Amino acid sequence: MVKITWMPQALKDLDTISEYIEKDSEYYAKITIQKIFFAVKQLELFPQMGRMVPEKQDPVLREILYRNYRIVYKYRDDEIYVLTVFHSSYQGRIEGL
Secondary structure: OOOEEHHHHHHHHHHHHHHOOOOOHHHHHHHHHHHHHHHHHHHHHHOOOEEOOOOOOOEEEEEEEEEEEEEEEEEOOOEEEEEEEEEOOHHHHHOOO
């Protein structure tokens, strides 16, 4: 089993996502964030289940999808670093990785 580390940017992204959804529903904001955490937790057993980020073509930089959200992580030496979480309609986030 690998260790998962949430980077500060990814946690900030989750706060932003939650705040946006809360404008319509506090309940769905909570559920969405819980499901994103659950999706990432699956990586403990299957760290390479995500695909390579198409824009980067780097085998260490991978992503999983939850609904319309892209969860980008690095997998190296039995450790996963969750780098960022963003809506798939926003393409600019990948440029800085």
